[in-house]
Amino acid sequence: MIKITFLGTADAIPSAMRNSTSVLLNYNKENILIDCGEGTQRQFRKARLNPCKVTRVLISHWHGDHVLGIPGLLQTLALSGYKKTFFVYGPKGTKGFMKSLLNTFIFRGRYPIKVEEVNGKFFETEDFYLEAEKMTNGIHCNAYTFIKKGQTRIDKKKLKKSKLPSGPLLQKLKQGRNIVYRGKKYLAKNLTFREGDKKISFVFDTSMNKSIAPFVKNSDLLICESSFGSELEERAKEYKHLTAQQAAEISKKSKSKKLILTHISQRYDKNLKKILNDARKIFKNSFLVKDLDALEV
Numbered sequence: 001m002i003k004i005t006f007l008g009t010a011d012a013i014p015s016a017m018r019n020s021t022s023v024l025l026n027y028n029k030e031n032i033l034i035d036c037g038e039g040t041q042r043q044f045r046k047a048r049l050n051p052c053k054v055t056r057v058l059i060s061h062w063h064g065d066h067v068l069g070i071p072g073l074l075q076t077l078a079l080s081g082y083k084k085t086f087f088v089y090g091p092k093g094t095k096g097f098m099k100s101l102l103n104t105f106i107f108r109g110r111y112p113i114k115v116e117e118v119n120g121k122f123f124e125t126e127d128f129y130l131e132a133e134k135m136t137n138g139i140h141c142n143a144y145t146f147i148k149k150g151q152t153r154i155d156k157k158k159l160k161k162s163k164l165p166s167g168p169l170l171q172k173l174k175q176g177r178n179i180v181y182r183g184k185k186y187l188a189k190n191l192t193f194r195e196g197d198k199k200i201s202f203v204f205d206t207s208m209n210k211s212i213a214p215f216v217k218n219s220d221l222l223i224c225e226s227s228f229g230s231e232l233e234e235r236a237k238e239y240k241h242l243t244a245q246q247a248a249e250i251s252k253k254s255k256s257k258k259l260i261l262t263h264i265s266q267r268y269d270k271n272l273k274k275i276l277n278d279a280r281k282i283f284k285n286s287f288l289v290k291d292l293d294a295l296e297v
């Protein structure tokens with residue numbers, strides 16, 4: 001199960017209702033933080049989550065509303081005896097920014113910090129992988145995807161018919177190996193199937209561009225900024241952001257299953273329906289989140 005917690009859902013300026021941007025993705029022992037706006041570590045506490053369990057941070061870009069929570073988080077990890085390597089991934093320039101950031105306060109962490117500037121597939125385990133794609137925000141900016149690889153499963157109906165006993169033989173089938181049982185050969189491909197991948201995409205702070213839809217293609221969950229309503233499309237273009245309508249167009253074009261709108265401006269605090277309706281006119285399965293909302297995929 002992949003669990004997503006929205007720690008901060010504001011646009012550039014946090015409000016009483018919304019903290020600066022940050023999303024936590026939990027899968028088994030991995031806790032991947034996508035952006036870390038100011039106050040993110042307190043949002044962890046409010047969500048009753050432990051910030052010391054963070055394994056890696058993915059930075060979309062270096063505007064303050066997406067990164068000003070990093071020093072506070074690093075300090076808390078240091079005081080809490082964090083021992084793991086702290087991995088930071090971001091667009092071009094991230095190494096320089098991290099270096100500068102560590103020079104702005106007295107950092108007494110005893111844990112290693114590894115910083116990588118990424119594009120394309122940049123991290124992979126047996127279970128999942130992470131990808132980055134360049135976006136258009138006037139500065140270096142990345143969108144990210146988390147892809148949980150579909151596992152090979154035994155087809156229980158076919159297994160019942162085959163009368164094979166459960167145990168280590170089935171393990172071999174799962175690994176794609178053919179087996180022989182009581183003189184009869186059983187082909188792995190006839191008794192197994194591969195479940196689909198699960199894909200979660202994160203698109204923050206970018207103007208509309210041709211790379212988005214192909215990159216987030218077939219997302220089970222597309223988490224997308226929607227700083228403006230459709231009535232302010234020109235302003236969105238000028239400030240290099242997306243409207244809720246554009247986020248919905250991307251969802252439709254990419255054949256994504258569900259759209260989550262975030263990075264919401266204070267100007268819509270009293271009229272959130274406006275943003276949601278803009279999206280739903282084009283893509284029905286659209287939702288708008290508030291701080292500390294969580295969902296499972």
Ligand SMILES: [Zn+2]
Binds near residue numbers: 065066263
């Ligand atoms: Zn932002």
